[in-house]
Amino acid sequence: MLKGSNNSALLFEKIVDRIYTSSHKQITFAEYMEMCLYDQQYGYYNSRAIAIGKEGDFFTSSSISEDFGELLAIQIEQFWQILDKPTQFTIVEMGAGEGQLAKIILDYLAINNKDFYSHIQYLIIEKSTILKEKQQQLLPSEKYPLQWAKWDEIPSESIVGCFISNELIDAFPVHRIIKKEGKLQEIYVTVNHGKVTEKYGALSTQKINEYLTINNIDFNSPLYPDNYQTEINLYAFDILEKIAQTLKQGYVLTVDYGYDSEKYYHPQRYEGTLKCYYQHRHHNNPYVNIGLQDITSHVNFTALEKIGTSFDLEKIDFTQQALFLMALGLGDRLNNLSDGRILLSKLWQRRNQLHELINPQGLGGFGILLQGKNLNAIHRQTSLKGFVKLDESTIF
Ligand SMILES: C[S@@+](CC[C@H](N)C(=O)[O-])C[C@H]1O[C@@H](n2cnc3c(N)ncnc32)[C@H](O)[C@@H]1O
Incomplete structure (x- = not known):
C-alpha cells in the first residue's frame, strides 16, 4: 500500500473512533474538516505530500x-x-x-x-x-x-x-447548515455501514444564529428553498478577536x-461553496481522499x-x-x-x-x-x- 493511502486509512480510523466516542455518535462538519486538514499526524496540511504551487494540488x-x-x-x-x-x-x-x-x-x-x-x-x-x-x-x-x-x-x-x-x-474548518422542511439544521458527520456519511440535527452552537444575525440572513424566508445548504465560518470570530487583542x-x-454576504447566501447558491482540491482537479465530495485533499470554502x-x-x-x-x-x-x-x-x-x-x-x-x-x-x-x-x-x- 502507498504511504499516502495508508495515512488516509489511518486518518479514517481516527475519525471513526472520534465519532464513536462522541456523545451522539456524530461530529460537526467543522470537527471533521479540522481532522482532515490539520490532524497532527495525518491531516492534509501536516502531510509530507503538501506542496503549494503549479506542481501541487493548488497554487496561490x-x-x-x-x-x-x-x-x-x-x-x-x-x-x-x-x-x-x-x-x-x-x-x-x-x-x-x-x-x-x-x-x-x-x-x-x-x-x-x-x-x-x-x-x-x-x-x-x-x-x-x-x-x-x-x-x-x-x-x-x-x-x-x-x-x-x-x-x-x-x-x-x-x-x-x-x-x-x-x-x-x-x-478554516466550517460548520455546514441545511434547510430541511422549513427548519434550519446542522450537517453532522457520522458512520454508517463502515462509511462516513452525513446526518442532520439541531444547531451545535448558538454562535451560528449570531453569525446569521450579524449578516442579516434569515433562512426562514421562503426565498430559500428546502435542502438549501451553506457554510458558516465561525473561526473568523476567533481569529479577528485574537488580532484585535494583540494589535x-x-x-x-x-x-x-469570496463574496459579500448577500452574494454568499444568495438563494440560488443552494449548494454552498465547499470545494475539494486533489491533484489539480476540484470536486465537491469531502468524504473521499481523506487527508489527501484540500477542502476549502x-x-x-x-x-x-x-x-x-x-x-x-x-x-x-x-x-x-x-x-x-x-x-x-x-x-x-x-x-x-x-x-x-x-x-x-x-x-x-x-x-x-x-x-x-x-x-x-x-x-x-x-x-x-x-x-x-x-x-x-x-x-x-x-x-x-x-x-x-x-x-x-x-x-x-
Ligand atoms: C491555503 S494555504 C495558503 C498559504 C499561503 N498563505 C500562500 O498564499 O501560499 C493556508 C495556510 O494557512 C495555514 N493555517 C490554517 N489555519 C491556520 C490557523 N488557524 N493559524 C495559522 N495558520 C493556519 C495552513 O497551514 C497554510 O499554511
Whole structure:
C-alpha cells in the first residue's frame, strides 16, 4: 500500500473512533474538516505530500511569481510611513504556507528600502508543523528578522504594524447548515455501514444564529428553498478577536476569494461553496481522499467586516486583487516587458504570470479587505497606494 493511502486509512480510523466516542455518535462538519486538514499526524496540511504551487494540488499568488509579494511590500511600507515610521514595525503573517510570501517581501525591502527594513520584525503564525519546517528552511533566522509565534506568546496590544494573510480564511474548518422542511439544521458527520456519511440535527452552537444575525440572513424566508445548504465560518470570530487583542495600532489586510454576504447566501447558491482540491482537479465530495485533499470554502467578507467592527477593528477599504496590484504598479511591470531586454521565451512566461495575477476570473477577482485599529483621522484620510480608485474598464 502507498504511504499516502495508508495515512488516509489511518486518518479514517481516527475519525471513526472520534465519532464513536462522541456523545451522539456524530461530529460537526467543522470537527471533521479540522481532522482532515490539520490532524497532527495525518491531516492534509501536516502531510509530507503538501506542496503549494503549479506542481501541487493548488497554487496561490505568491507561488506564481514574486510580483504579488513585491507590490504588497510597497503597500506595507506605506502603512509604516502613515503610522509615522514606528521604530519597530511588526508584520504578522498568518498561515504562511511554504514561506514564499515572507521571503519575497523581506528580500524586496532589504534591497529597495533599507530604512524601512531595519525597523521590521516579521512574525509568522502557522498551524501546520510540516509547513512551519519548510518555512524555517527557507527563512533562516540568522538571515531574516523573522520569528515564529503562537497566539498566546504575543502579549496583548503589543503589535504596531500590520497583520496579513493570503488564502488563510478559506482554509478554516466550517460548520455546514441545511434547510430541511422549513427548519434550519446542522450537517453532522457520522458512520454508517463502515462509511462516513452525513446526518442532520439541531444547531451545535448558538454562535451560528449570531453569525446569521450579524449578516442579516434569515433562512426562514421562503426565498430559500428546502435542502438549501451553506457554510458558516465561525473561526473568523476567533481569529479577528485574537488580532484585535494583540494589535495596538495598525492594519489587517486579508486577501482571499469570496463574496459579500448577500452574494454568499444568495438563494440560488443552494449548494454552498465547499470545494475539494486533489491533484489539480476540484470536486465537491469531502468524504473521499481523506487527508489527501484540500477542502476549502469561500470567504464571507461582510462577516469579516462586521465581526471585526465588534472587536474594534474598523473597515478601511475593500478592493479586488487586480485593482490593488495595478494601482501598485503591475501595469508598469507589464509595459516594461516590451523594452526588448528580455528573451522572447521568458517574456511570454512573465506576461502570463502577470496576467494570471490580475485575471478577473481567477486570482485578480480575489477580495482584499483592509481593516484598522486605533487609527486617527489623519491616518484614515491618507490615500492608500493600493486602494486608489482606478477605472476598471481600463484594466479588464
Ligand atoms: C491555503 S494555504 C495558503 C498559504 C499561503 N498563505 C500562500 O498564499 O501560499 C493556508 C495556510 O494557512 C495555514 N493555517 C490554517 N489555519 C491556520 C490557523 N488557524 N493559524 C495559522 N495558520 C493556519 C495552513 O497551514 C497554510 O499554511
